[in-house]
Amino acid sequence: MFLIDLYISPSDTENKLYDPLVNAHPGIGAPHSSSYWADTAGIAPEDDGPVSGPLDVEVAIIGGGYTGLSCALHLAREHGIRAVVLEANQVAWGCSGRNGSFARISGGRVPLAELIRRHGPVTAKAYFDEMSAGLNTVRDLIHDGRIECDAQPDGVYKVASDAGHVDGLKREVGLYNDVLKYDARLVTAEQVNAVHGGAESFGALYMPDGFSMHPLKLAWGILRMAREAGATVHVGSPVTQWHSDKGDHRLVTPGGIVTAKHVVVATNGYTSPALHKATAGRVLPVHSQIIVTRPLTAEEKMQSLVGSECMFDTRNLLSYYRRLPDDRILFGGRSAITGRDAENPKHRQNLQDALCRKFPVLQGIGVDYNWGGWVAVSENSLPFICRVPGLHNVVCAGGYAGSGVSFSVQSGKRLAQMVAGDSQPTSVDFLHQIPRRFPFQPFLRVGQRLAYAWYRFKDAQ
Ligand SMILES: Cc1cc2nc3c(=O)[nH]c(=O)nc-3n(C[C@H](O)[C@H](O)[C@H](O)COP(=O)(O)OP(=O)(O)OC[C@H]3O[C@@H](n4cnc5c(N)ncnc54)[C@H](O)[C@@H]3O)c2cc1C
Incomplete structure (x- = not known):
């Protein structure tokens, strides 16, 4: 894996935050980043610890977020295949444990009119139906697995x-x-x-349709279901090198080499180009940040968010927000471009300013939590659930563009069908094509800076 040499290992960097375009992998067994979700999730269910010694498996899944866990669960439950999940840090350490908590009919970020123009009304409707099916898949898992994830009423x-x-x-x-x-x-x-x-x-x-819940509790619920169905979930096991030979894949982890006939890549916005050249450059990691206020007083609540529904606004660089069950407000939006800049206090301040523009009564309110994560944007801003060209028996999914809670769970289910032999489990052709690599990759972040400046200008009009 020559690409590994181009990237630095997390321990060699001064970045506090893992940056997929800089670091070779997300770490080895790092704890969950500090967040409201990590603080309120309770005790994690059991996992299978780090890989210890060589393993020979039918299916290895790289990444232990919703996509990977859902794939493992559906492989075991619907297809009788006991997969092994390899997660660098902790289950749901990436987006799945730190998101804005909206499970909606969503996936990617293409305005509806543009989607219809690009793909026609029939495909747009088929895609919408698939996104709706994704929301129902989440609802079914919560129901079937009796997942206690504080699901709120729809809206x-x-x-x-x-x-x-x-x-x-x-x-x-x-x-x-x-x-x-x-x-x-x-x-x-x-x-x-x-x-x-x-x-x-x-x-x-x-x-x-669409509701909010506790995202880490949801992930832990799917973890529990996947293991009960027969899957194995190794944490603290980053894939640091990947060799393919005569149909077998050898995935190197610190605890041992995992040899697999099939590989599922479920690393989404946390994918380093160092993982494999075939998956490199397919998504742009974009940082999204969240603040959570102290609990509101009754008076503040009446003058700000009375409802507990999922809300987001119509800006280009949009804000998303909800009132939490303990009357705090969760407020999120786009922030830093690079991992190095992510902890700059100005990003937290920008969010707080945006919150107070919406709800002037909250001027100067205390912020108890502040964290962020990498969402994945593909070249066409749409998700993908596809085979990886040039690699035998390798599938991948991602590109949810910050709207992936329900669609990643659905993608995991579809990936399981593909591993089990279904070449195209939905009628939506574009979902099953690997996105083009971003052109001018070394300048990706320059382009992103220009785009943000343009959107800020438009939003201020
Ligand atoms: C701040 C924020 C707010 C969001 N809000 C919402 C929302 O309200 N609604 C919504 O629909 N979506 C939201 N999203 C997006 C949503 O959370 C994601 O689309 C979804 O969780 C993606 O799940 P995933 O399993 O594909 O990826 P992730 O959960 O990111 O999991 C990928 C995993 O891969 C692991 N990994 C990476 N490289 C390796 C390696 N080499 N070896 C082993 N493991 C590796 C990582 O450690 C990580 O745990 C938000 C995201 C963020 C960051």
Whole structure:
């Protein structure tokens, strides 16, 4: 693996935060990053510890987030295949343990009108149905596995943060109703204000399906189900080298070499190009950050987020937010470009400023938690569930663009079908094609900086 030499190991870097474009792998058994979720999840269920000694397995899954865990669970439960998950740090150490907690009908980040224009109404509807199936897969797992993850009642608001955005929402509602046959509704400013006080709410697109929950508890629930079904989940086991020979894959981990007939790559936004040249450059890791306030007083609550639904706004660099069961507000958005800059206090301040613009009553409110993670954006901003060209019996999924809680669980289920022999488990062709590599890879972050500057300018208009 010559690519390994180009990247530095986590212990050699001054970066506190793993940066997939800089470091070779995410670490070895690092604890969960400090977050509201890590603090409130309770005791982790058992896993299988680090790999210790050589292993010969049918299926190895790299990455222990929702995609990898769901794939392991579905392989065992639906196909009788007992896979082995290799996770560098802890189960759900990546996005799955630190996200904004919205399980929605979502995947990728292509506006609906653009999706229909690119792929036509039939494919757009098939893709929407697959995303809806993803939400139902999560609901079924929570129900079947009796996962106690504090699931909240359904309801999602896309809130117009500017009066000029309402017409766009009207048109979007029309597309949901007419093309996707889905009951999205436009709600007036007055109706939104019943759940969303403060400023910057000029009406909203409402979707009746979609809920929030405790993301780490959800991941741990799927871990428990996967192991009960027969999967093995090794933590503290980063794949540091990958050799392929005559149909077998040799995955080098610090505790031993894992030889596998099939490999599932479920590393998403945490994928270092050093993992394998075939998967390098397929996604751009984009940092998303979250703050959680102290619990609100009753008065503050009445003047800010009365409702507990999932909310996000209509900005290009959007904010997402919800009220937590203990009356804190979780508020997230895009932040640093590089891992080195991620802990710069200005990003936390930017989020706090954005929160207070929406809810002036919260001016100066204490922030008890602040963390971030890498979401994965593909070249076409859509997810993928596909074979890896040039590698025998290797499949991968990712590119959820910060909207992957339900779609990653669904992708894991689809990957399991592919490992079991189904060449294309959905009718959505684009999902099953590996995304093009980003062009001009060394300049990726320069391009991202320019894009952010442009979006900030547009959002300020
Ligand atoms: C701050 C934030 C907020 C978000 N909010 C939302 C939201 O509200 N709603 C929504 O739908 N989506 C949201 N997302 C996105 C969502 O969390 C992800 O799409 C989803 O969790 C992806 O799951 P995954 O299993 O594919 O990847 P991850 O959970 O990121 O798992 C990948 C794993 O691979 C491991 N790994 C990487 N390299 C190696 C290696 N070489 N060897 C072994 N293991 C390796 C990593 O350690 C990591 O644990 C958010 C993401 C972030 C960061």
